[in-house]
Amino acid sequence: MRLLPNPTLFKRLPVGRRAWIVPFTALALFVAAILVLLWFVHRHETEIQLANLRRDTQYAELAITREILAHQEFADRLAGGIASGQSPGSMIEQARAYQALNSEIRNVIWSSADDMHGWSIPSWKDLTAIARERSSVEERERMRRLAIATGRPTYTEPYRDSQDEPYIEYFSPVVDHGSYRGSISMTLSLRTVMQRLVPVAVAEKYRLSLVDAEGRELFSHDTGLETSDWLTQSVSLTLPWRNLVLSATSYKTDSLLGRTLLTGVILIITCVLAWSLWSLRRRVELQAQADSALMASHERFVTVLDAIDSGVAVSDMQTRELLFCNESFSRIFPGHGIGSNGAEVERAFSPLPSQAIPPDLLVDIEGNPAHAQRIEVRDEKSGHWYALRVRAVRWVDGRLVRLTMISDITDRKAAEERSRVQQEKLLLTSRLMSVGEMASTLAHEINQPLSAIANYNMGAVRRLKSDHWKKEDLVSALEKSAAQAERAGRVVHRVREFLRRREPVREPMSINEVVVDVTELIELEAEKSNVQLRLDMGHDVPLVSGDRIMIEQLLLNLIKNGIEAMKQTRVQDRILTVQTATSGGQVEIRVMDRGHGIAADVAPELFSPFFTTKDNGMGMGLNICRSIVELHDGHLWFSANPAGGSVFHFTLPPAIEPAMQS
Ligand code: ADP
Numbered sequence: 217m218r219l220l221p222n223p224t225l226f227k228r229l230p231v232g233r234r235a236w237i238v239p240f241t242a243l244a245l246f247v248a249a250i251l252v253l254l255w256f257v258h259r260h261e262t263e264i265q266l267a268n269l270r271r272d273t274q275y276a277e278l279a280i281t282r283e284i285l286a287h288q289e290f291a292d293r294l295a296g297g298i299a300s301g302q303s304p305g306s307m308i309e310q311a312r313a314y315q316a317l318n319s320e321i322r323n324v325i326w327s328s329a330d331d332m333h334g335w336s337i338p339s340w341k342d343l344t345a346i347a348r349e350r351s352s353v354e355e356r357e358r359m360r361r362l363a364i365a366t367g368r369p370t371y372t373e374p375y376r377d378s379q380d381e382p383y384i385e386y387f388s389p390v391v392d393h394g395s396y397r398g399s400i401s402m403t404l405s406l407r408t409v410m411q412r413l414v415p416v417a418v419a420e421k422y423r424l425s426l427v428d429a430e431g432r433e434l435f436s437h438d439t440g441l442e443t444s445d446w447l448t449q450s451v452s453l454t455l456p457w458r459n460l461v462l463s464a465t466s467y468k469t470d471s472l473l474g475r476t477l478l479t480g481v482i483l484i485i486t487c488v489l490a491w492s493l494w495s496l497r498r499r500v501e502l503q504a505q506a507d508s509a510l511m512a513s514h515e516r517f518v519t520v521l522d523a524i525d526s527g528v529a530v531s532d533m534q535t536r537e538l539l540f541c542n543e544s545f546s547r548i549f550p551g552h553g554i555g556s557n558g559a560e561v562e563r564a565f566s567p568l569p570s571q572a573i574p575p576d577l578l579v580d581i582e583g584n585p586a587h588a589q590r591i592e593v594r595d596e597k598s599g600h601w602y603a604l605r606v607r608a609v610r611w612v613d614g615r616l617v618r619l620t621m622i623s624d625i626t627d628r629k630a631a632e633e634r635s636r637v638q639q640e641k642l643l644l645t646s647r648l649m650s651v652g653e654m655a656s657t658l659a660h661e662i663n664q665p666l667s668a669i670a671n672y673n674m675g676a677v678r679r680l681k682s683d684h685w686k687k688e689d690l691v692s693a694l695e696k697s698a699a700q701a702e703r704a705g706r707v708v709h710r711v712r713e714f715l716r717r718r719e720p721v722r723e724p725m726s727i728n729e730v731v732v733d734v735t736e737l738i739e740l741e742a743e744k745s746n747v748q749l750r751l752d753m754g755h756d757v758p759l760v761s762g763d764r765i766m767i768e769q770l771l772l773n774l775i776k777n778g779i780e781a782m783k784q785t786r787v788q789d790r791i792l793t794v795q796t797a798t799s800g801g802q803v804e805i806r807v808m809d810r811g812h813g814i815a816a817d818v819a820p821e822l823f824s825p826f827f828t829t830k831d832n833g834m835g836m837g838l839n840i841c842r843s844i845v846e847l848h849d850g851h852l853w854f855s856a857n858p859a860g861g862s863v864f865h866f867t868l869p870p871a872i873e874p875a876m877q878s
Contacts, residue, residue, distance in 0.1 A: 320408035363389035531558035665700035672697035724871035781811025
């Protein structure tokens with residue numbers, strides 16, 4: 217017998233399955249051993265039970281036979297007494313005493329051969345009862361003849377009375393000097409024989425029955441308990457001539473039930489064991505599948521990550537140990553790889569990412585990963601700029617880790633810087649152009665105080681020459697002259713300020729003040745074009761945050777466009793209104809003119825660079841205006857003026873610091 221699995225079959229099995237052969241074989245062997253053990257126990261118990269049954273049945277048979285034989289002897293003794301002429305009185309007494317002690321004896325009857333003499337126990341008075349329990353007349357006749365013929369005692373066939381009670385009758389012939397004188401008969405109740413003579417210990421354990429020669433059951437001592445199908449034993453009662461069999465069948469015992477229960481429990485445990493082993497195997501297989509799927513997905517993940525240009529690194533949230541980094545990361549930061557300290561990489565960055573984005577910023581209040589954080593940093597060593605996207609993610613082992621995506625944005629930063637410088641240059645050019653365009657009006661504005669100064673000076677000179685001068689007049693003239701010089705100086709200062717090339721500065725300012733300043737600058741221009749400037753300043757308009765010069769430039773462009781749009785408008789309608797108001801939490805400025813308005817085909821192009829409908833226009837004004845507004849996080853748009861002309865709107869966010877609004 218081959219106990220080990222076929223080696224070729226074993227080799228053909230997948231490696232994962234081979235490991236399961238040992239536990240499954242062990243389980244099978246364990247089950248087989250338990251079953252064999254149970255079978256042995258069962259066989260042993262059966263043998264013991266059979267031996268007990270055999271012994272008990274023989275014991276019962278012996279007990280019955282011994283008593284019956286004693287009864288036979290007693291009957292034979294009575295027959296001998298009659299033959300020897302004992303007095304009937306003493307014999308009746310003996311028989312009565314004997315019957316009183318042995319209740320299975322229903323009656324003892326002496327009847328002479330001619331049936332003329334006789335006595336009976338009980339007495340003849342109970343004849344009906346006696347007759348009912350006796351064998352049939354024919355049977356008695358047959359017995360009598362048999363007794364006469366053989367001169368030996370005999371039994372009738374077992375019989376039942378009208379109440380179905382089983383009996384047997386014993387005939388002992390009275391033979392005197394070879395002649396038959398009659399017989400002593402003794403009726404035995406088989407029920408009482410069984411109930412009284414079978415030892416109680418045996419009766420309790422077995423279902424006992426008495427079976428006749430034809431196999432008919434005469435009596436059974438049945439307690440109603442369930443009997444075993446196979447633990448049964450029969451033994452013949454050694455009564456003369458009659459083949460009565462005592463049969464005993466074992467009741468089902470608790471041990472049998474216990475064993476069946478035990479077998480059941482063992483089988484259930486085995487099934488549970490096999491099932492759990494099976495499901496464990498399933499789980500391990502699934503785990504292995506999941507592991508290989510995870511491995512494949514990890515490989516895909518690494519391949520994809522290695523293919524991208526940005527550096528990707530995963531580091532422990534607290535220790536900053538690098539748990540993963542892709543090829544780009546290793547390329548950007550040579551010498552840093554898995555296991556090295558992620559904080560080392562960032563040491564030269566300004567600002568320091570671990571301080572700018574601390575771990576608390578990466579998780580929400582429940583401790584789950586929050587939104588990604590973005591930061592742009594400069595590597596002070598190399599001068600490179602990097603964009604960092606940092607977020608917390610759950611790592612394969614369940615802990616939260618810091619995922620950093622890092623892209624080199626040095627080129628973009630340089631382009632942005634170039635564009636910023638160009639934009640600045642453009643703005644300056646635009647301002648220069650505005651001033652150039654306003655040169656005549658500015659000249660006029662400066663000329664006026666200059667002429668006034670000349671006049672005051674001439675007047676002073678005249679007075680000094682005439683010798684009729686008063687000190688007060690001279691002082692007043694010179695003061696006025698100085699005031700005019702100051703006025704001219706202010707104009708020059710404002711123009712210089714307007715044209716100064718400088719870094720944009722954001723500061724809180726009152727938009728109403730800016731509007732007033734700008735209108736002062738353009739006033740003469742408006743006058744020249746016969747345009748009325750109207751200011752409609754909103755009260756309680758909050759301060760806005762922005763670069764003052766840029767906002768002035770923006771307003772100047774829009775107002776100039778408005779004035780230019782009204783060239784064809786009737787003089788009395790040439791009104792340009794500047795409105796300031798608060799709208800939806802923002803400060804809104806509207807420049808409203810009554811000019812020719814904006815044609816539908818022109819509208820989409822209006823803000824495009826170099827778009828102009830004017831002969832000498834540059835087409836950059838509105839484009840610059842939009843850049844300025846967007847730089848200040850505002851919006852610029854236009855609409856039709858209901859009174860004719862157009863309205864240009866722009867919004868600016870209010871300055872956040874309430875303290876600055878005072
Ligand atoms: P430019 O003034 O040099 O033409 P802009 O960018 O300032 O450049 O304006 C572009 C075009 O938009 C102008 O040529 C004009 O056709 C139109 N436009 C600008 N402002 C107004 C306005 N207030 N009313 C009507 N059309 C305007």
